[in-house]
Amino acid sequence: PSAEPYPYPHVPVMLREVLSAFAPLHVTSYLDCTLGAGGHASEMVAAHPELLTVYGIDVDPTAHTLAEPRIRAAAAGREGFGLRLLRGNYRDLRPLLGTVSSPPPQPTAILMDLGVSSMQIDTADRGFSFMREGPLDMRMDPTAPLSAEEVLNTWSEAELGRILRDYGEEKLWRVVARRLVQAREVEPIRTTTQLVKAVGHTQIGGKLGKGPKGVHPATRTFQALRIAVNDELRRLEQALPDAIAALAPGGRLAVISFHSLEDRLVKHAFARAAGRPTPEDEHRTYGADKFAFLDELEASRVAVLVGNQKPVLPSEEETARNPRARSAKLRVLQKLGGSGD
Ligand code: SAM
Incomplete structure (x- = not known):
């Protein structure tokens, strides 16, 4: 018996792959833009003994209630550990981080695990699931x-x-x-x-x-x-450049998407940050001065893609165990500068 609002714990998607994306870094601060039940966040805390500050954004206040004890338990006994719960949309990650300090903190690792959480799906009265009778709500942010x-x-x-x-x-x-x-x-x-x-x-x-x-x-x-x-695609498109800008030099941003349109936005935002033309750029590229444009793009490069241009996919073992992982794709980018170069 449990007083928790959600009966099932969230199983973090592509956990192993996310942890290995951040494994080479000395992660002193971590921003989770989609805190959810804190599954990824608590595992990051456990995997990085040097991690002292966690910032957790979610539009759903229930997420914070679930995530907080889990993250604190993972950090038990760690001196100087701090957790900042930030309620809001990750589209506003800049102003949200701005409420922490001035200048705003620069996280070494940032994660976005997009979409809806299993707790949201499993809560009938939020109307996310066709398997449960409920009102047609579907807002992740109950105040929207x-x-x-x-x-x-x-x-x-x-x-x-x-x-x-x-x-x-x-x-x-x-x-x-x-x-x-x-x-x-x-x-x-x-x-x-x-x-x-x-x-x-x-x-x-x-x-x-x-x-x-x-x-x-x-x-x-x-x-x-x-x-x-939830205007999910526009929010994501707005948030990606800000997440890249917020990273500490040498820091990494990992994004797990579940839909081809989401993945395309991530791919293009990453390509642009890495100084590569995107399909939207192509027609400009074929404009009057193709080479000047490419030079401009290269000059604006702030990051490199980690791995290759292809996304990382979940293992067969994971998709067999967790059907929600079936459409997941992970892309990782590293900000230039710092010791990681
Ligand atoms: N990684 C989490 C874990 O392991 O427990 C689960 C994250 S769950 C897939 C996605 C979460 O992101 C949900 O709790 C949802 O409310 C939140 N979310 C979705 N879109 C958001 C947005 N635009 N801004 C802030 N939070 C958002």
Whole structure:
């Protein structure tokens, strides 16, 4: 029996790979931009006896409640250890770090483990899971204004179609968007069960339901709504350059993404910081002065990619054990300067 709001502990994704990304560094301070239940953070504390300061950002105050005792237990007896819990969006990591000290601290290691936590999914009344009856909320930040219910019942069919296609990678986005609009015309869609029912009408090749990999037909709709409600891609795109800027010289940033659009944003932000052109740059590259542009990019280089240009993937053993790890990709970057060069 437990008084904890979430019944299941979060299993940190790609833990071994994250720890080895930071293993070569002398990590005196660590910023976790997605603290969650503190799984990665407490393991970082355990793996780095030199680690004295942990900053933990999360939009969800429940995360801090769960993470704090876990991190403190990992640091038990470590003299001078400090934990700063920062409640807010990682998009605001600059001002959040600014509240700690002036000038703001420069962490040696920064982690972003994107998306939703298993505790959030497992809490029925937050509406993240099609397997649990609950209101269609899906806000990671309980004080944010927009809920999934509002998106579903007020956005146009075209907008719903766009998020289903782009965020949900739903091949049948037109069909599903139509169904959602038809369902809400009968009565507003207010619960996860109602939403599953509305999507469940979708026919794939004459058959009801299951996608090619045996995923539940509502999976992609739930994902699309969650990404839209939390404006996840824009927040990430805004946060990446600031996370790179916040790093101490020689420090490393590791990002675990779960969606191809997220990974693309990480890849491009990293490429740019490493002085390499991104696809968005290409048309500029072919403009009037291609070489001047490349020189400019090289001159603005602040970091190098760790490993190669390809992301690190979870082991087969991990994906077998934890289905949530299946789509995970890890990219690591090292800031220039410091002793790491
Ligand atoms: N690494 C954590 C662990 O091992 O326990 C789990 C992190 S979980 C996958 C992601 C967490 O990031 C969630 O708690 C979520 O509330 C938080 N989060 C998602 N987007 C955020 C954002 N834009 N700003 C701050 N926190 C965010």
